[in-house]
Amino acid sequence: MEHTWLSLLPFLIVISMSIWLKNILPGLVVGLLVGSLIVKASIIEGTYQSVDYIVTTLSDGTNITIIGFLYLFGGLVGMMNISGGIKGFSEWVGTKIKTERGLLGLIWLTLPFTFMMPMFRIMMIGPVVKSLIKKMNLSKRKVGLTMDISTESVIVLLPVATAFVGFMVSLVEGGIRELNLDMAPYEVFLLSILFNFFAIVMLVIGIIQTFWTPKKSKANIKTEQEIEEEEEHEFHRIGIKRELSLVKAQPWNLIVPVFLLLGLSLYLLWKDGMERGAQSVFEAFSTADATFVMLLAVFITLIAAFIFYIIRKQPLNEILFHFYDGGNQMMEAISLLILIWALTLSADDLGFSTFISSTLGAFLPAFLTPAVIFLLGSVVGYFIGSSWGTWGLFMPLGMTLAVSTGASIPLTVGAVFASGAFGALTSPLGDTTITTAAILDLPIVDYARYKLKISSIGAIIATLIYLASGYILT
Numbered sequence: 001m002e003h004t005w006l007s008l009l010p011f012l013i014v015i016s017m018s019i020w021l022k023n024i025l026p027g028l029v030v031g032l033l034v035g036s037l038i039v040k041a042s043i044i045e046g047t048y049q050s051v052d053y054i055v056t057t058l059s060d061g062t063n064i065t066i067i068g069f070l071y072l073f074g075g076l077v078g079m080m081n082i083s084g085g086i087k088g089f090s091e092w093v094g095t096k097i098k099t100e101r102g103l104l105g106l107i108w109l110t111l112p113f114t115f116m117m118p119m120f121r122i123m124m125i126g127p128v129v130k131s132l133i134k135k136m137n138l139s140k141r142k143v144g145l146t147m148d149i150s151t152e153s154v155i156v157l158l159p160v161a162t163a164f165v166g167f168m169v170s171l172v173e174g175g176i177r178e179l180n181l182d183m184a185p186y187e188v189f190l191l192s193i194l195f196n197f198f199a200i201v202m203l204v205i206g207i208i209q210t211f212w213t214p215k216k217s218k219a220n221i222k223t224e225q226e227i228e229e230e231e232e233h234e235f236h237r238i239g240i241k242r243e244l245s246l247v248k249a250q251p252w253n254l255i256v257p258v259f260l261l262l263g264l265s266l267y268l269l270w271k272d273g274m275e276r277g278a279q280s281v282f283e284a285f286s287t288a289d290a291t292f293v294m295l296l297a298v299f300i301t302l303i304a305a306f307i308f309y310i311i312r313k314q315p316l317n318e319i320l321f322h323f324y325d326g327g328n329q330m331m332e333a334i335s336l337l338i339l340i341w342a343l344t345l346s347a348d349d350l351g352f353s354t355f356i357s358s359t360l361g362a363f364l365p366a367f368l369t370p371a372v373i374f375l376l377g378s379v380v381g382y383f384i385g386s387s388w389g390t391w392g393l394f395m396p397l398g399m400t401l402a403v404s405t406g407a408s409i410p411l412t413v414g415a416v417f418a419s420g421a422f423g424a425l426t427s428p429l430g431d432t433t434i435t436t437a438a439i440l441d442l443p444i445v446d447y448a449r450y451k452l453k454i455s456s457i458g459a460i461i462a463t464l465i466y467l468a469s470g471y472i473l474t
Helices: 005-021 024-040 043-059 061-082 085-096 100-109 118-136 140-155 165-179 185-194 197-211 218-231 238-245 252-275 281-287 290-311 316-328 331-349 352-360 366-384 387-405 409-426 431-440 444-473
Strands: none
Touching: 005 024, 005 331, 005 352, 005 366, 005 444, 024 043, 024 331, 043 061, 043 331, 061 085, 061 118, 061 252, 061 290, 061 316, 061 331, 085 118, 085 252, 100 118, 100 140, 100 197, 118 140, 118 252, 118 431, 140 197, 140 409, 140 431, 140 444, 165 185, 165 281, 165 387, 165 409, 185 409, 197 409, 197 444, 252 281, 252 290, 290 316, 331 431, 366 387, 366 409, 366 444, 387 409, 409 431, 409 444, 431 444
16 A cells, blocks of 8 residues: 555545534544545455554553543643632732733743643643633633744754653664764754754744734634634533632642642653663653653642642542543543544555655755755644654655755754644644643634644745755755
8 A cells, every 4th residue: 555645545534624624523533434444445344443543542552641641630620620729820820910911921931840741831831821811801822822832842942851852862863873874863953953943933933922912803802702602512511610610719729739740740750761871860851751751740749639639628529520520621632632643553554654755756956855855744744743753754754865965964854853843833633732722622623724824924934944044055
């Protein structure tokens, strides 16, 4: 099944059906079934294969760790909600922040405490941001975009202490080893950060958007509210919403668990990294198994928070009910991620990566190589919604083309990383988009389309810079 355009079909189905239905779930199911049917060429065997992809996905240690983290963190948010923690902290912050600029600035100020992992950062600040959005009647999409830009576009530019660094350096090292180049992998990675033009451009756009706040459009906010009302029936969760509106505000019921979670996360990242042979704090953060560490930290925090709330005389049955309710609020995001991972497995069996590599060919003018790699990688990144998947697919291709055409290797590596950043930020299949939309109660497809409009401007600017840089550095 390799070297065939059919490997694109499942992704095309997902994107087109999502735009048509304004809901991503049906497209994912149909795309997975179609991909499985192409793999097996039989309705019965294809259906079996689609279920096998889901089971394989759930058998993957990293995937189940992410699922566990999402559910447990959602449960912790539910506990903080019913205990009055989020309400109390939001009311306190609300006395300090009264404008859109203030809220967007607060999102950036949380970065030094939550930069380790994108999903961790969004889950940490999302619930408080959501409550302030509602109180101040702001645009959810604009605030969500600021959250995502301050997450994806910053974390990929940090040279140390994130979950991304170890993976990114390993990809560069693999390419250097395969091509027998006399270069230091980490040095190439550091230089490539300067050439991740998309992330840099989007970072600038995000900062400008924070400080330049045009007159608030009531029509746009009304449109968002109408879309949200279409997505959710008027009676859905009305009892829980009423209950949460009556809880007593107690900010310490959020402050204590959050700071415990932050402290545990940093300590366990350091501990895990040192046990893996790291020689410094930054190296420990880069080499630690961040996904498992975050799950462990939230598990310990849950136990401590449960004891803390019981001591503070919170009813046991209420705590348990809202733990499950909070976790269940993340089930939409979890189910979508499971289907996306399964869809990726079917694409692998269809020869998606080989097809993409072969269609580009082996000959390109040197100055065009970084720009072409960025554009092609961005398109594929949008389809698969994974920065890591895009990097893994295009790093060998990009470095091979850079060597064969004489293009700058750090510039091309930067273009590869930029393409993954584009896909992760804009794709409706990306975990960042799904998680942010789930927390802020935004329709995923509409939110992704909103982000794509603004991110496309960043992509066009980045492409022009790659063309100019390719010409200068060649």
